[in-house]
Amino acid sequence: MLLFQDMLELIRSEARRFIDGIEEKEVIFDPTEHAHITLRLIKYSRSVDDFDSKLDSICEGIGKLKFVGSAKREGAYINVNLEPLTVLRTISESIETAGIFPDSFQDPERVSVEHTSTNPTGPIHMGRVRNSIIGDSVARLIARYGYRVTTQYYVNDSGKQMLSLYLGYRKFHDGEKPTVPILLDGYLKIYSLFEKEGNEKEVEDLMERYEKGDEEIIRNVREIATIVLDSIVEDLARLHIKFDEFTWESEFITTGETKEVMKRLSTSIQTNPDDGARYIDIPGLRKIYLERRNGTSLYVTRDIAYHMYKFSQYDRCIVILGEDHREHGKIMTYIMHDLLEYKNQLDFLFYGYVNLESGKMSTRKGTSIPVREVYDKLVEKAKNEMISRYGNASDETAHKIASSSLRFYLVKINPSKPITFKWEDALDFNGETAPFIMYSYTRAASIMDKAASTGGKYSGEEMHESEGDLIIHLYQYPYRLKEAYMSLKPEVLANYLLVLSKKFTKFYENCRVIDQPDPVRNRRIEIIKSYMKILEDCSDILGITNVRKM
């Protein structure tokens, strides 16, 4: 089966027969919509003899290629249009025989995607969930590309924040049944107490006992951490995000893995002469401490242990982290690759904060917007929209609209850009949103429901421009899939989905289907079937769940 990227390659080789060394990027999908594919050859105009006549030859050669409908010269550009009918046959044949387009897969390497990994100190908020949504989409993307993916949540049950959560509970709610609101209340109280007294000795003592492996404290902290973690997992489940594996940070302390890290790194580790604290010096960066003077481990030490574990299980590890961890990513890469000499691929994906118009989101300061709150409002709005249209609402559909909207709102934006959360935007169902995409699907489904036939023989007569345009964009799917996969950018697919559904809407506005005579109707039905299939496939990667009615 020829994919879009194969077409580009065929056209490139044809062009290179006449002009040697034409770069890959000069033969591309044309974003300016002059044609489907364009050759930008202006840069060769002066270095190539007989440029003009060579362009004519290239143009002629391309015109003869299979799949190509037309090739036209416009100055130093050659604009190529594919033959939509042939393309449509390729797509529908794949869906017919393999049930999917594209149907080619890679060798199944094992890939780990670690995401969320937020400290279970309270309900997950709109800032943290950006991590989950990006991470889950990346995991799905890689799985769609043919790899065996495991999603992982690294649960931080050690450290100051978690011990403060525990201390707050013991101090303010001892004996009460630990629930999320009670734990959160204790957490907020203990931090305001720290602030008032400027004394954190109590929690520091706990930390030392914890890090020395005090089993009772570790058990108690883990117990309350589990309660909060469960609520986070529950909130994420409503967004269709689930984890294959949870790894507790404390395990690396109790099993002695952190000691193993020190041993493995011994040739690079230096010791403070005065107090015995141990560190490594990262060139061009700074000293990174791995062991305190009292012999306990630090966050980096435990993260190294965690990555050693992951590298023993997976060929490639991807980690989604907030932008405040950019330097941590550099440190980890240096240690794992340069010092420990692992060959496994390690990728970090960073994302910017989700802020409020009034400033930062913080659980500790009580200024965060819980995911649950946004989700519930989305469900409510979706129901109201349906009631105003049909007088009744499907609960299931409302939930699908809510989870899709929330995910799309955060995944469509380039992760490195900060987001300012606005209710107005988050609750928008118009324009560049998940409901817009979903709506186009319901229109397609509606036609299929009403059309008596499910297709048949078709030909290319009376093809409207919007049909061909839609077909070519459908054909681009594997190309976008590859682009998104190679660069780990789910937002590429989000934008593709928007463009694709806009093309469908255009088609819908311009082309009648069920009341058309047969060859035309069959072709349009075939287009709609392909559209639905590809939209489902791509939506699924982003966690958008389509419905036949909304």
Next chain:
RNA sequence: GGGCGCGUGGCCAAGCCUGGAUAUGGCAACAGCCUCCUAAGCUGUAGAUCAGGGGUCCGAAUCCCCUCGCGCCCGCCA
């Protein structure tokens, strides 16, 4: 102070890696479109010194340098 990220019409994004055709969409605004497969849609109008300045180049939103603004990091915290 050093390092990193971000800056695109009133608002929000795409494009930047890999320079090339009149900078692509959405929201809000204005004017229209449902006897017709779902109007959560569509059409049209208006709106941009691509933060600012310099440089490289035949050509810069895109590459380089400087400046400004916002954010983040620079712990024996995580």
